[in-house]
Amino acid sequence: xxxxxxxxxxxxxxxxxxxxxxxxxxxxxxxxxxxxxxxxxxxxxxxxxxxxxxxxxxxxxxxxxxxxxxxxxxxxxxxxxxxxxxxxxxxxxxxxxxxxxxxxxxxxxxxxxxxxxxxxxxxxxxxxxxxxxxxxxxxxxxxxxxxxxxxxxxxxxxxxxxxxxxxxxxxxxxxxxxxxxxxxxxxxxxxxxxxxxxxxxxxxxxxxxxxxxxxxxxxxxxxxxxxxxxxxxxxxxxxxxxxxxxxxxxxxxxxxxxxxxxxxxxxxxxxx
Numbered sequence: 001x002x003x004x005x006x007x008x009x010x011x012x013x014x015x016x017x018x019x020x021x022x023x024x025x026x027x028x029x030x031x032x033x034x035x036x037x038x039x040x041x042x043x044x045x046x047x048x049x050x051x052x053x054x055x056x057x058x059x060x061x062x063x064x065x066x067x068x069x070x071x072x073x074x075x076x077x078x079x080x081x082x083x084x085x086x087x088x089x090x091x092x093x094x095x096x097x098x099x100x101x102x103x104x105x106x107x108x109x110x111x112x113x114x115x116x117x118x119x120x121x122x123x124x125x126x127x128x129x130x131x132x133x134x135x136x137x138x139x140x141x142x143x144x145x146x147x148x149x150x151x152x153x154x155x156x157x158x159x160x161x162x163x164x165x166x167x168x169x170x171x172x173x174x175x176x177x178x179x180x181x182x183x184x185x186x187x188x189x190x191x192x193x194x195x196x197x198x199x200x201x202x203x204x205x206x207x208x209x210x211x212x213x214x215x216x217x218x219x220x221x222x223x224x225x226x227x228x229x230x231x232x233x234x235x236x237x238x239x240x241x242x243x244x245x246x247x248x249x250x251x252x253x254x255x256x257x258x259x260x261x262x263x264x265x266x267x268x269x270x271x272x
Contacts, residue, residue, distance in 0.1 A: 010101075010102055013104070021101060024097045024100055025048075028097050039086070045082075054091075057132075069132070070132045088133075160185060160190070162190070168200040172186075174209055176208065187219075187223045194227060194230045203235045204234055204237070205237045207240070209243065221252065237261045239260065
């Protein structure tokens with residue numbers, strides 16, 4: 001109870017000296033000063049205003065509000081890719097400025113302040129600031145992870161572009177390099193789209209693939225076998241000579257029911 005009263009008095013003292021507090025904060029946060037306007041412009045984040053919020057939540061032991069504020073800040077900084085070093089320096093500057101004004105409070109407004117009260121206050125204020133930083137970094141990190149996961153899903157969708165050309169026929173043009181991981185993604189996406197779109201014929205165009213390793217060829221045959229099990233015929237187009245020679249040397253081959261055509265144009269003529 002005594003500590004709560006002390007916290008409230010400290011907060012009131014800082015409020016009464018608001019302008020002086022802000023001046024001292026800007027002195028402490030040397031490297032952040034030049035970034036205050038750009039951070040406001042980029043992320044609509046008012047560092048000065050938010051510093052007063054943080055001081056209020058910390059001084060008045062509003063733990064739930066403190067964590068909620070940290071989560072809000074974490075998302076804002078992650079969303080706009082703001083530099084974490086600036087955030088860490090800013091909070092460190094707030095911490096130093098708070099202790100500067102706590103010292104002034106003790107010297108000017110409460111000369112009866114005892115050592116046990118000081119250590120109790122020091123422990124509680126630093127613990128709450130650390131709580132804020134911990135919650136901020138956790139939310140920042142989790143939001144970034146969510147962004148990375150969403151971008152990964154988007155990249156995977158773009159790497160398997162299944163294009164409908166009739167109600168039952170689709171094209172899957174593959175470009176670039178194929179590895180085991182990508183063929184696994186292709187298999188998952190193809191099977192899902194066959195079920196969703198009721199695809200009966202899938203034209204798999206490989207003209208954009210210059211080379212394939214043995215395990216990739218093997219995995220690609222498994223993709224074709226899987227489509228067959230779902231009642232979908234796979235048509236291969238655009239096999240390059242180097243790929244065909246490698247398949248022959250390895251003894252690899254597609255299922256006998258898998259149709260192959262030289263070019264995508266021939267397949268389109270046939271199925272359209």
